[in-house]
Every structure is written in C-alpha cells, then in structure tokens.
Amino acid sequence: MADELPVTRFESEIVDLVKKHDVVVIIGETGSGKTTQISQILHRAHFTASGMIAITQPRRVAAVSVARRVASEMNVRLGEEVGYSIRFEDRTSDKTQIKYLTDGCLLRELLSDSELKQYSVIILDEAHERSLNTDVLLGLLKRLAGRKCPDLKIVITSATLDGEKFSSFFSGCPVMKIPGKLFPVEVLYSTEQPINYIESAVQTALEIHTQEGPGDILLFLTGKDEIDKAIKKLEDRIRLLEEGSCMDAVILPLHASLEPELQVRVFAPSPTTCRRIIVATNIAETSLTVDGVVFVIDPGVVKQHQYSPATGMYSLVVVQISRVQATQRAGRAGRTRPGKCYRLYTETMFENELAAVTVPEIQRSSLTSAVLHLKSLDLKEVNVLEFEFLDPPSRASLEDALQQLFIIDAIREDGSITSLGKRMAVLPLEPSLSRALLAAEEASCLNEALTIAAMLSCESLFVANSKKSSSNKRDLEFKNLPDGKGLGDHIQLLQIYEEWREDGFRAEWCEQHGVKTRSMMFARDIRKQLSQIIQWESKGSSRYKQKGPDLVALRKSLCIGFSNRLAHRMQRHNGYRTLGTKSQLVQVHPSACSMEVDDDGLLPEWVVYNELVNTGRPYIRNVCAVEGSWCQPALKKLSSLSVNKLGGTQSNSGQRAKQEEKETVQTEKAGLEKPSAVQKEVVAAARRPLFEGPKNIAFCTKAGDYVKDMVCCLQGLQSLSVE
DNA sequence: GAGCACTGC
Incomplete structure (x- = not known):
C-alpha cells in the first residue's frame, strides 16, 4: 500500500x-x-543510528493516529521503535527511533x-x-541548524x-516538490x-441537492449559531420538497463544541x-476530514x-478567508x-480582495507565553x-508581552529573566x-490555587442548553x-471541583449538576x-494548610497574578511610556495598590463594585478591564449613574451591534476606522462631562464585545487628547 | 444571559 504513495518514488532523492x-x-x-513516509525513508537510510527522528504535528489526534499507522506499516509494536508523545501521554521507550x-x-x-x-x-x-508553536520552533531551529548543532538535520x-x-x-536551502x-x-x-x-x-445547497447526482455536501459557516440557523432553514425547505422528487437528505452539524x-x-x-x-x-478545513464529500459550498x-x-484584549471577528484557505x-x-x-x-473578489495567505497566528496572538x-x-x-x-510580529505586540512579563515579576527592567x-x-x-x-x-494555599488554575x-x-425552553431546567x-x-x-x-472530588470524581455527579464530565476529567x-x-x-x-482553605490568602494570590495586569493597563493609559515600578503604580492609582496589598484580599472586580457602591462614582481612573461575576452588578450600578446613556442597555446595544455586523460583515474591518453604532454612542457619551477631573471609566469584561467597543473608543479618545 | 473559530503545553 505504501508503494502507491507518490513520496516513495522520491526516496533516494530525499535521502541525498x-x-x-x-x-x-x-x-x-x-x-x-509525506507524514507517514519521510520518517521511514530516513530511518531506512540509517539516520536513526545517531539519534531519534522527531516529527511534529500541530494536533494530538494526528500525532497518535499517524504513529499508530507507521508502527503497523513497519510491523513493530507502538511505543517501541515507533512511538508518540503528547500532553498526558508518553508512549515512547528506550527502543524508540x-x-x-x-x-x-x-x-x-x-x-x-x-x-x-x-x-x-x-x-x-x-x-x-503556521501555528504559534510551529513559528517559534522555526525560529529556534534556525539558530540550531548548522553551526550550533552540526549533526542535527531539519526537514520542513x-x-x-x-x-x-x-x-x-x-538561507536558501533546497526545496523539493512532491505531487499529491x-x-x-x-x-x-x-x-x-x-x-x-x-x-x-x-x-445553493438546495440546488445541488435537487439537481446534482449523488455525493455529500460540505458547507462552511463561521460558528455554532450560524450552523443551527442554516440547518433549520435547510430542514424546513427540504421538508417542502415533493416526495420522491429527489433523494433523501440527512443534515448534520459539525463544530468543536458539539458533543463527541x-x-x-459525520464519520460513519x-x-x-x-x-x-x-x-x-x-x-472541517484542516482538523477533521469528512469522507464522501463531492460538493463544497464556501x-x-x-x-x-x-x-x-x-487594548490587551482578544476579540472574535468574522473576516474574509485567504486564497490559501479557499x-x-x-x-x-x-x-x-x-x-x-x-x-x-465573485472571481474578481477572489483575485483582488482576498489576501494571498492567512495572517499567521503569531501576528494575532498575545506573545506573553512565547516571549517568556x-x-x-x-x-x-x-x-x-x-x-x-x-x-x-509587530513591535507593539512584543513590547506588550515584555511589559506584561515585567508586571508579573517574570523579567527585570533590563529584560533579563527572574528566578x-x-x-x-x-x-x-x-x-x-x-x-x-x-x-x-508562598501564601500556603497552593492546593486550592492549583485547582482554580x-x-x-x-x-x-x-x-x-440546546433549546431555549430548557433554560428553566438548567437553572434548576x-x-x-x-x-x-x-x-x-x-x-x-x-x-x-471540591464537591466533585468529595463525591469520588464520579461522572454521574457531573451529569446531575449540569457540568461537562469531559471538562472535569x-x-x-x-x-x-x-x-x-x-x-x-x-x-x-511546598506547604499546605491542614485546615480548610484560607480564602483571603487565596484571593490575594490570584490578585498578584491578575490585578497587576489590570494595574499595568491603567499605567499605560495614564501615558507612562517606560516600565514603571510598583510604587509608581501606587501613585498613579490608589486602587491598584489596594488590589495588590489590601488585607481584605479583595478581587479586582469586587474593588470596582465596592467603589461604585460606596462612593457613588467610579474612583478608578481610565479604562481597565475586570473579569468576573461582579461585572454585571457593577455595570448596572454604573449605568444607573450618569453613564446611563452609554448605548442603552447592554442587551439592546449587543443586538444592534450584531445586526450591524450582519449587514457589513463582508466589508467591515475591525478597528477604529469604522466605528460601529455602539462605538459612536460610547464616544458621544464619553465626551459628555461625567465626572470632575480626568475623564475616566472602569469596566468589566464578560460583557463581551460591548466592553471591547468601549475600550477601543476610549483608546481612540485618549490618543486624541494627548495630541 | 453569556458566549461566540480552532489548536496546544
């Protein structure tokens, strides 16, 4: 079977x-x-005499299934000459080549x-x-190739x-092409x-179904919501088709959040x-392959x-695919x-408007982990x-990563790594x-923090919950x-987690409580x-408390990780260009201080809420993002104050934003050039004099795009006022 | 009433 694969015809060329x-x-x-054969070809050419051959895969399932296949092709037991290594599972041994x-x-x-x-x-x-990991590896391997590790061979x-x-x-290494x-x-x-x-x-799907010969249809959409909507439409209209006028149809959704x-x-x-x-x-574009597909709708x-x-935030946006993706x-x-x-x-659009290649992940991600x-x-x-x-990646993105790392004590001001x-x-x-x-x-509450992490x-x-009618049940x-x-x-x-553990980690407990067993495992x-x-x-x-968890110490510890990040944001919005010290932050922002050292060990969102309740106005200056369940009450409180014109209620503006997104989805690009209706309102509201002193608002995430819009806008305003 | 593409350690 392996002989039929195109790559085997190039065996001697590859080895040379x-x-x-x-x-x-x-x-x-x-x-x-290539995935199954190149490793075997190099093995036959005795490259394994001086060390193992490693083949990296972007996905776990691929690493496992390919290793399994190669082991069977070589007639060896998996985990011996041929093995695999993924998180939580290392199936290699001394024999592994x-x-x-x-x-x-x-x-x-x-x-x-x-x-x-x-x-x-x-x-x-x-x-x-071009996964983030592959890109980092590419850079590192380039350093290793040749001079540093003369015996190491690299194949991309x-x-x-x-x-x-x-x-x-x-530096101009040879390129070999193998037909598919x-x-x-x-x-x-x-x-x-x-x-x-x-x-x-x-x-289009209906036209194919009624006019074309046999063969499955694969339709690409952007998310679960759209998929459910399209499936409902398809079901309704196929039901209306005349009995016997065409073959039957089965409509299946496929997305990652679907139960396994x-x-x-889809694979049956x-x-x-x-x-x-x-x-x-x-x-279905790369991760999963559906057999039997003859028609693709893109x-x-x-x-x-x-x-x-x-802004220091991620957003999910609908964008045009690249020509490579198409x-x-x-x-x-x-x-x-x-x-x-x-x-x-249109074809014109394909030629002229679609980007040639997808923006690689490294240019769309926070680089904090990679830089560390x-x-x-x-x-x-x-x-x-x-x-x-x-x-x-952009310089701004790298600098952002360095600043974040500095704030959490991972690097020093000179950029060197700390212990x-x-x-x-x-x-x-x-x-x-x-x-x-x-x-x-340090605070002797590691056990609990491990669970939270x-x-x-x-x-x-x-x-x-799949149906809206079951929401009552879900509440129960x-x-x-x-x-x-x-x-x-x-x-x-x-x-x-603690309740589940006390119950003996049982799947039944998860089912009874509406929690995903797979996630808990x-x-x-x-x-x-x-x-x-x-x-x-x-x-x-590491030290453990014998008695129950010290929640105050625990929350303080979490603050050191999270609230510093928050303080960092505020520091940046206050126009500090250089890396500051924590004592500077205290001056910049009293809340930043209280978040970090307050004996109550309060979480940031609690601090925000408390300030709203006690002082009647947000003491927090400038924009910041708060994570957690307190964002809802905080947002409500804030909108009952003078900010209540900030785009109406949250759900209304959300809907409006969605509608607008629908209308302009093909052309609208994310960013400040074309503010959405919500953004415009926010800008207008932010321009109104709300509080004395610097114009500033504290906000909470988990309200999704709404808050992101606001942060984007206020960012825009800020830079305007600086000029 | 959030969450909303896909991976991975």
Whole structure:
C-alpha cells in the first residue's frame, strides 16, 4: 500500500538531499504520504543510528493516529521503535527511533534539552498551518541548524507552494516538490456578491441537492449559531420538497463544541440511499476530514481570534478567508473523486480582495507565553525584539508581552529573566496564572490555587442548553451547584471541583449538576500535571494548610497574578511610556495598590463594585478591564449613574451591534476606522462631562464585545487628547 | 444571559 504513495518514488532523492544539507524543505500536497513516509525513508537510510527522528504535528489526534499507522506499516509494536508523545501521554521507550509529537511538546522538551541532543532529525510537519508553536520552533531551529548543532538535520514539510519563503528563511536551502493525489475540483463563482451568505448558502445547497447526482455536501459557516440557523432553514425547505422528487437528505452539524457522540455521526460511512449535508465550522478545513464529500459550498468567511496589544484584549471577528484557505476548502471536495466547489463570491473578489495567505497566528496572538519561553531558554546574544521569526510580529505586540512579563515579576527592567520567571515558564499555563500559583505557594494555599488554575484551563464547563425552553431546567441544575459564597467565580470553580472530588470524581455527579464530565476529567489531569511540575520545581518544599482553605490568602494570590495586569493597563493609559515600578503604580492609582496589598484580599472586580457602591462614582481612573461575576452588578450600578446613556442597555446595544455586523460583515474591518453604532454612542457619551477631573471609566469584561467597543473608543479618545 | 473559530503545553 505504501508503494502507491507518490513520496516513495522520491526516496533516494530525499535521502541525498538530507545527507547533503542541514535544512531541507519538502512541499507535499495532500495525499502525497509525506507524514507517514519521510520518517521511514530516513530511518531506512540509517539516520536513526545517531539519534531519534522527531516529527511534529500541530494536533494530538494526528500525532497518535499517524504513529499508530507507521508502527503497523513497519510491523513493530507502538511505543517501541515507533512511538508518540503528547500532553498526558508518553508512549515512547528506550527502543524508540521514530517519535511523533505535538509541536507544543517539542517546545517543552527544548526547555530541558536546548540543543535537542537526543535527535538526529527534526521534521516540522504541516508547517503551512503556521501555528504559534510551529513559528517559534522555526525560529529556534534556525539558530540550531548548522553551526550550533552540526549533526542535527531539519526537514520542513508544507502543503502549499510556499517553499521559497521557507527556503529563503533558511538561507536558501533546497526545496523539493512532491505531487499529491487529489482529484480535480471544478470551481464555480457567484456572479454577484450575496447580501446574506447564510441564505445564499442554503439556496445553493438546495440546488445541488435537487439537481446534482449523488455525493455529500460540505458547507462552511463561521460558528455554532450560524450552523443551527442554516440547518433549520435547510430542514424546513427540504421538508417542502415533493416526495420522491429527489433523494433523501440527512443534515448534520459539525463544530468543536458539539458533543463527541454527535461529532462521530459525520464519520460513519455515508448511506447510499440519501445525501448528507454537513454544515461545519472551520474544523472541517484542516482538523477533521469528512469522507464522501463531492460538493463544497464556501461563503468565504471565517471567525478569527485576534489579539490587540493596544487594548490587551482578544476579540472574535468574522473576516474574509485567504486564497490559501479557499484552495484548502475546495480541496475537500476532491478527496474521493472529482468534485465541485461553489464559492459564494465573485472571481474578481477572489483575485483582488482576498489576501494571498492567512495572517499567521503569531501576528494575532498575545506573545506573553512565547516571549517568556524564549527568555527562559537563556539564549545568549538574543534580544527578543530582534528574534528571527518567519513573519515577525509587530513591535507593539512584543513590547506588550515584555511589559506584561515585567508586571508579573517574570523579567527585570533590563529584560533579563527572574528566578520567578524561570519557574513560570515551566508551567503549561498563561503566565499571569503561573504567577498566581507561585504567589499561592508562598501564601500556603497552593492546593486550592492549583485547582482554580486547572479549572480555568478547560473551556466550557457547563453543559450547553440546546433549546431555549430548557433554560428553566438548567437553572434548576445550577441551583445544586456551589455559588462561590459571593466571593467570585474563582472560588465557585474551586467549590465545584471540591464537591466533585468529595463525591469520588464520579461522572454521574457531573451529569446531575449540569457540568461537562469531559471538562472535569480534563481539569483533574491538568491539576495533576501542574502539581507535579510545581513540586519538582520547589523540590517538594511546598506547604499546605491542614485546615480548610484560607480564602483571603487565596484571593490575594490570584490578585498578584491578575490585578497587576489590570494595574499595568491603567499605567499605560495614564501615558507612562517606560516600565514603571510598583510604587509608581501606587501613585498613579490608589486602587491598584489596594488590589495588590489590601488585607481584605479583595478581587479586582469586587474593588470596582465596592467603589461604585460606596462612593457613588467610579474612583478608578481610565479604562481597565475586570473579569468576573461582579461585572454585571457593577455595570448596572454604573449605568444607573450618569453613564446611563452609554448605548442603552447592554442587551439592546449587543443586538444592534450584531445586526450591524450582519449587514457589513463582508466589508467591515475591525478597528477604529469604522466605528460601529455602539462605538459612536460610547464616544458621544464619553465626551459628555461625567465626572470632575480626568475623564475616566472602569469596566468589566464578560460583557463581551460591548466592553471591547468601549475600550477601543476610549483608546481612540485618549490618543486624541494627548495630541 | 453569556458566549461566540480552532489548536496546544
């Protein structure tokens, strides 16, 4: 079977190239067999004599399934000659020669073995996906290649024709191209830009269903909401079709937040008697492959997470896909036989308006973790601001990361890493959370803080209610859950975990309480891993309280991680350009001080709320973001004050923003150039004299876009007034 | 009444 793969025809060429060069780029289209074969080819050429071959994958499932396949092709037991290593699971042994691992795992290994001495070859697979981890690895491997580690060979594999870019990054290394095994896909463009792409997509699906021959349909949308909406439309209209006029249809949703049992339905063999219409998010673009798809409908949009170093916040925005993504989507129609791809945009738009490639993740993310990682590697002669990235992030983004790290005591003013920073880098957590753990260790409440950190690391704890009518039922379920004693979300998370633990970690407990079993199990694994790491690091000297948790100490510890970040924001908004010390912050902002050192150990959101209640006006100056359950009362209180014209009630403005987003989704870009209706109102309100003294407002997150809008606007105002 | 793409340590 392996002989049929295109890559095997190039065996001797690949071996020659890798022997002659330190770095080789291999471009292999889908179906070329590069992921399973290149490791075996290099193994046969005895590269494993001097060390293991590592192949990185962006995803866990891929690392596991590919390792399994290679082991069976080589007729060895998994975990012996061929193994894999992912978080929570290391299936390698002394015998292992070929090791598949996630890119994040290899990055972790670099922390303890900075020259990767145990490997002879590193293969960075799927480099075109440009995950944050892959990009950091690319930069680090460039430093290792050649001079520093003369025996280490590096192979970069990618699916797009972006070989020249990789090659010039690695000082002109050779590029080899291997053909793929995709069937031709006919691409059809819209003649005009649809006003509503969901409606247009549903129409197209119906036309295919009633007019085309057999073959499943894959429709890309941006999120769960849209998917549910489209499915309802499709179901309604297919029901209206005349009985027997066409084949039956099964409509299936596919997105990451779907219960695994429902996700599996998409991978069951396609029934011959009816057509499947799969309505999916981007998950079907790379992560999951659905067999049997012959028709792809591509509205050309995707929901993207992007970080703004100016506001220090992430937003989810709907953006146009790139031409690379469009090609990838089309390719999904040609895996089993020739297919068709319907693009719901014009050819002119494809040529002229779509970006050639997707903005790499490294330019859309907070770099705090990545920079801390680089700092902890102790690379001499390296200034992070000048670190060589394939696509360098903006200077603002790097400076933001450095400032955040300084604020949480991870680096000094000269940029060197502190001993605290070194310990934080080893923890697989967002640095501010690592900082909170170390503070908790100091305050003898590590046990509880570990639980909170683990609970914060798993997404969507609560079971989603599918129907609106069940919301009452959901409320009942929530009544059985701890409420955090009015001390905030973090304490509530701790209490939930504690109750589950006391109950013996049972799945039934989760089901009874409306909590996702999978998330709780995940939290348990993370907690175990964190506690192992932090105790190795502190050489087993961590202290535990024998009695119940000291909640005040615990919340204070969390503040050291989180509220410093808050103070940092305020500092920046007050126009401090240089890195300040904490005593300066105290002068800038009394609340920043009280948040950090207050004996009550109050959480920031509580501080905000308290100030509102006690003083009747926000004492907090300038913009800041507050996380937690107190944001709702705080927001209400604030809107009952003089700020009540801030775009009406929260839900109204939210709806308005949504509506506007719908209308302008194809063209509107995020940012300040085109303020939304909400933004305009906020700007107007902020211009009205509210309080004496500097014009300033404190705000709370968890109210989503609304607050982001405000922060963006006030940012804009601030810079105006500076001029 | 939040949460809302996808990964990963």
